[in-house]
Amino acid sequence: MGNNPSIKWKIQRYLIVFIVVILAMLWVFQVVLLEPIYKSIKTNDIKKLAYDIQERMNDGGSINLANEALNRETHIRIVNSNGDIVDETVGIPNPMVRPIDSRELQRLFLELGDSGQTVRLGDQKGKGGDNITYALKTNESMMVVIQAQVVPVNATVNTIKVQLIFVSIILVLLSIILTHIIFKHITKPIIEINDNAKVLAQGIYTQPFDGAGYREIKELSNTLNTMRTELSKVESLRNELIANVSHDLRTPLTMIGGYAEMMQDIPEEINADNLQIIIDETHHLNALVSDMLDLAQLQSGMTHLNQTSFSLTQSILNIIERLQHHYPKRDIAFNVKNAMMINGDRLKLEQVFYNLINNALVHTNGSIVITQIDDETLTITDEGPGMSPSDIQNMWNRYYQSDTNHQRSSTGSGLGLSIVKNVLDLHGYAYDVQSSESTGTHVTISLRKDA
Template sequence: LKKNSLKWQIAIYLGTFAAVLISVIWIFQMFLLQPMFEKSKISAVKKTADTVSEAILSSEEDLNEAIYDISLQNETCVRILTSNMTVTAGNSGCALYRMKGRELKENIDNAVENGGSYLNTKTDPGFELNGRELKEITYTKIIDNGDDLNVVMVYTGITPLNATTDTLRSQLKWITLIVVVLITLIIIVLNRKIALPLSSITKEAARLPDGAYHADEKNNQYREAQQLNETLEQAAEDIRKADQAKRDLIANVSHDLRTPLTMISGYGEMMKDLPGENNEENLQVIIDESKRLTVLVNDLLDLSKMQAGRITLELTDFDLAELIRNEIRKYDVYQYNESFEFEVHLPETAMVHADEKRIQQVFNNFMTNAINYSGDSRKVIISMTLENGHVRTEVKDFGEGIDEKNLKNIWDRYYKVDKQHVRFSSGSGLGLSIVREILDLHDAEYGVRSKMNEGSTFWFELPLIQK
């Protein structure tokens, strides 16, 4: 189901809001104005009756003056009678004084039957305004002041609001027109400030799979659009890097496969065609290149399986310090043949719970990397420290080092910091990628510290087995 575009969503939401707002105003003014006005007048007569009652009970000295003020304030008429229908106070001249005795008695009797108060609402057929009859409200309240019963009667009239309604109707038409114009302008502004930049970003984002996204500063109308632009631009840059890494991967794998295959093929043909070359030395070259091929293929398979989550760790308890001591012995050949110096600082024991073969693989990759990038110093320091229930293993070389901007990329497949300063190696170029995958599977901490012309230190950390 195709969704509406953002500009139409904005128009629909704001249009709906305006329609609801105008409808509510029209309903209140056209249909609820008269009932609400009547309710307020009823409240006014009851309030007047209560105030006058308090004045009677408190024996107000100038009761007529108090009644006048109250009546003026609430636009009401007040009449006070005794139980025998004798008028004691009030403001003369209103409809209460034109009320016949029978009608007075009827209101008082209804008040007595009703528990002390009675509200009488009726229309006056003798008075009309714009086709509507005047509505009269009479409120009767009985007061027992101890000596006698007093009757407080409060009257007010409700004039029809035809003229007011007509005036409001005319105003509401203009208000409706103004609201429609304002909502239209708001929709246009929001579309230009929000919808159009997002539409432009979306159109440009269609080029993202090719890594060709370019952020337009004109679309940075607000912070979220700017952040989206920056995120997509970073994604495009990552796609370009990933695409370049894919091409580099193919090129490097092809090169690493072709080189030993060429050596094997060349030496094989030479041994076949030249009987004098069929010797142990040439045969060893073929064996070495075959091993190199095996290492490369195994590393590719391992990395692929790890990234696909198809590798299961075989966790056991073992002594990491003993493991590293045994592994370092394998590198004695570099001391004898190439004058390497290995400085070792290991504790007596460091028991961990991990996959022994995979941790061995991690250490050997760090060692291979240190040897390849040791430069002319030919010195490598292997150290292990125990702290806070963890054991940290470090392999430090004194080579060219790694520029800070390249540190985050060294764990990528086939990433080469500087090919000029690397020694010849039979490694696959996937070592640090494999290290990352193995240590991530162990939820282990790892990293690298490096300074240019001072060397690099690769490390990983595992929790010790608590005795």
């Protein structure tokens, strides 16, 4: 971690590398290649002029050599095959170009092919510097010879070198200044977010993330604030879960231990009632542990569905029969249109409907009505006190009770509805709860896979 450079120095390094590349390109093109590029452009310009003169002469058009020579700063000669100058126009002073005598011109004419060529006639230097000479046949008996001066660029190159030195120094200084500006406006919020994340990693959820300046930083800040809120909720739930589980485990264990010690110390207390209390608390403890294991497996993703085709109608009838033994004075009605055959994990879905119907019985003294809406939809309705919107939203949480003071249930583990939610989610079934205070609760289960 200590070997990784900070983002500030990385930005400065990238800027300096970028500036060095730009400066290197400037040095190459403005210093090293300036003279070759200049000569190439000058040569191409002379060639173009020669071909223009050839075309006009062959077409019989008039040629204003004086204007061409002055505009292009060239020395133009029209020469015959004997080396005699037919026409000559000087656009630059004669001393600036190398003189060519008649014999050289005659030899040059004989050496020319069908196309023109750039020729070097001995020493190419005039009094003003290097010369470029280009010769082109216009027909079988005439040729055009154009000379141009190549102005020395040494002084220009030296001037550009000095300028580039100053530009290089200025750009390096600007890169340092720009790095500090970027660091202040871009990287500083990232560093602040990183510092707050370190605080969050220590389990302190009160420090908010305040990202500003850029959309990405703001979005990251909002995401981390959401995570901070959710982690805070998880921490609260964990503390509540530990307290609830401790309470639910301690109560039956205390009762079992207390009654066992009492019967050990007082033999007269060994009777059916006291033994039944120990048995009931053992069953309650066993149910709590089983539900905790089931829920842990469901939430860890380790549970695999054993899907088979079975009659849900018959399974619900069996559940009602079992619950009637526990609630003999309660009315549980099942309105069936036709047998419901579904494909799913039979044991887990039976646990779902057992928990839902049992939960309805626990929270109401009235009747329970189970209604088949169609081949894939069921509703469970009770006449209980109903729930508020916040209770509906939180009812699937482990150990959630509308009363904030946890009270041990004598009929369940407090995990039943959380198991219901996880099993239905695992099957891909939809579910909905409609309730209002004092009007009962209406639970709808849709067994469609695409619901």
